[in-house]
Amino acid sequence: PAAEAGLYTASDQIVLLSEQNVGSVLVNSSAAMVVEFYASWCGHCISFSPIYKKLARDIKEWKPAVNMAAIDCAADENVKICMEYKIRGYPTIKFFHANSFANSLGMPYRGFSRDVRELRHMIIDSLEYPGDPWPPACPPLEPTSEAEINNFFETNTVQHLALIFEDDKSYIGREVTLDLLQFENITVRRVLDTEEHLVSKLGVTEFPSCYLYYPNGSFERLVVKFEVRTFYVYALQRLPGVVRSGKPPPVFTELLKNRTEEPWRDFNSSRVYMADLESALHYSLRVELALQSVINGQALTALKDYISVLAKYFPGRPVVMNLLKSLNTWLQNQNKGPISYEAFRERVDNTAQVPDAALPEGVRWVGCQGSQPHFRRYPCGVWTLFHVLTVQANNIGDSDPKEVLKAMRNYIHNFFGCRYCAQHFENMAREGLDVVTSLPSAVLWLWYRHNRVNNRIAGDLSEDPFFPKIQWPSPEMCPSCHTVKDNGEHSWNEAQVIPFLGSHFSSSRILTDYLE
Ligand code: FAD
Incomplete structure (x- = not known):
């Protein structure tokens, strides 16, 4: 159009x-x-x-x-x-x-x-232009007073009242109020430094600073690395009970109780699991690609490049690596094309009986488990897989910086089952693979684009309420990844993000729990 x-x-x-x-x-x-x-x-x-x-x-x-x-x-x-x-x-x-x-x-x-x-x-x-109609969904932005706060809990049932103390020129209070507008169980109000009684009651000495105020009159300061908008938002969004409007509050025991198909596997959300990577490979090679009965032309090139980067960089167990390597050798020799999926599948299932080569059947999601069957899982596995591959390529260090990203782009474009996702990803890739001039910049490219996707789909129906989309990693996960510019704007410290990603996705840190 x-x-x-x-x-x-x-x-x-x-x-x-x-x-x-x-x-x-x-x-x-x-x-x-x-x-x-x-x-x-x-x-x-x-x-x-x-x-x-x-x-x-x-x-x-x-x-x-x-x-x-x-x-x-x-x-x-x-x-x-x-x-x-x-x-x-x-x-x-x-x-x-x-x-x-x-x-x-x-x-x-x-x-x-x-x-x-x-x-x-x-x-x-x-x-705030005087006299203009106020958007009904817009919370009040004007400064609040002590009298209003004292009445607040009589007329409101929200769990948290966050007060941002600041001078009248600061926009942070209003920005954070708007940033949290789609979240329940939290109200954000700005308080001016001229509200002397309240300022001295809470002992506020820093402007801006943020305090949580409770119905019984108790209060506590919100602890953040920097007193700026983004850090307040990260911290406030993860307070207990704070959820996106319309989403059920995640109650972990409910999740366990309602599960019918598979038992929940405990996992550490700051780690990567081999079970997810192998599950993603199984799903990709045996389910997603199975939709293509014949693979030819551009799609065949895409498949060859994908299997080639897997054979080179996937940090798998020896049996899985043997399978990927034999699959790759076979595929790269299919010069004439087209190939049938059936022939490809025979290699995936190792009917040629290459010794000690196998890709485990079936999926066993761990770090990519969703609270419901339609959440997370395969797309989570795909992201994780390609982050691992860019990091591995960077560690090995002697290849075309765009190799993994091109393979990913073409795999997504030709085969990824979520066609709508594929279109969005292609829009992003079209806009900017040129900036990738080194292996570390490829790692950063994928991280940055993944955050763009997180930003775009935060709050969508596809978001698992137990795993809200954030600009990742959070300041708790990687404090040094975050910094602020002189004007108070949040900025990523890319020099720290690269080693963080390098460690998070490194082969030596991948956990092998739940593997068969
Ligand atoms: P995911 O976003 O899948 O992330 C998996 C894990 O990676 C996270 O748990 C976290 O540990 C880590 N992580 C998070 N952010 C980053 C980052 N920036 N860098 C490195 N690691 C990170 N869904 C849609 O609804 N619309 C779309 O347009 C869409 N496009 C997609 C395009 C692609 C190429 C892919 C692979 C998926 C797409 N999806 C889309 C699916 C969506 O991005 C998520 O994968 C899915 O909603 C599951 O989310 P998740 O909570 O498991 O986290």
Whole structure:
């Protein structure tokens, strides 16, 4: 479709406006809308688009209150709409408050910044513009008072009240309030440093700082590595009882009780299990690929590259490695193509009886167990497998930096059963394999893109409530991976992320529990 030909795709969490949806998206919407009117040929728009995408990821959790959209005014079918909205130059960004009328032209942002943080602040200022309708899903953003807090638990049943103490210029309290808007059992309010009685009652000396306040009047400081937005959000999202709205609170004993098919296998969520990797291989080679009765052309090349990287880098048990190597030798010799799946399968099952070579049958998920049969499992195994492979390739250190990622990309593109996932992954891969110029950058590429996926699907129906999607690893898992810039924005310390991934996915740390 034309919308996909512009600067944004469906993977960017930006509503792509068109003649068909412009009325329903901009008129009478329950969320405020930020809209970029751009032309796909305009250089400024092209250079602004990564910033706009980053902003969309950054405020993804705010969607019920404020959502983002874009429209390519250079596309023939959109010209009329852009004229109606009186667009004179590109890019133009306009803010439409909640419940805008059909004739509303929106409020243009003049001379807007190209900095995600400043854009975010500008959006908050617009939301708070006096007199404009308040989006129904938007929690209060104004500072709270001691009197209001004292009444709070009489009128509310939420478990946690988080108070962010800050000066009136700080946006952190409002940002964190919006970041947690889709979570239950927690309310976030900002308190100004001028609220003297409360400040002295809690002994607050640092601004910003965050305190948890309880119905009996007790309170405690939220302990974080840095007093900034992202660290508050990580910490608040994992307080007991805090869950995404509409999701049942995960109760571990319930999970154990309701399981009918397989017993739960205890595992350490900060470790990688060989049982998951072998299960992923079984599923990939015996179930997913079985859908292809004949494999030829581009698909055959993809399969060869996949089996080749497995034979080279999979850190498996000797019997599994013997199987992968013999499978690889056979496959690389199939020069003419096409091959039948049946012939491939015979090699996977080792009917040629290569000594000491086998891939265990069946799946036994451990670190990739889901609380229900439709959660986690195979896609979790696929991610884990490819992270392990990029890390192994980096450890061995003498190959084409893109080898594993290309094999992954082509496997996903040709065979991954979740076609919708495959399309999104292809959109990301198309955007940026060029940055991969070394083996460590391949490890980082996959980690970073996996986080983009986590960001996009956090809170979706596919999310297991027991395993919420986060920007991984959390500050608890890897404190040194996280840092802050001078302006208070969170940033990843990539120099620390690489060794963290290297250790987390390293062959020597993979646990062999639950293997047959
Ligand atoms: P997963 O995301 O599967 O991660 C597995 C494990 O890897 C985690 O438990 C964690 O230990 C670790 N991990 C988490 N993040 C990172 C990271 N950034 N770097 C390294 N390790 C990490 N689902 C959709 O609903 N929509 C999609 O578009 C979609 N696209 C997908 C594309 C691909 C290529 C794949 C393999 C899967 C896709 N999925 C998609 C499935 C989804 O990403 C998850 O795999 C699935 O929801 C199971 O999630 P999980 O909780 O087991 O964690």
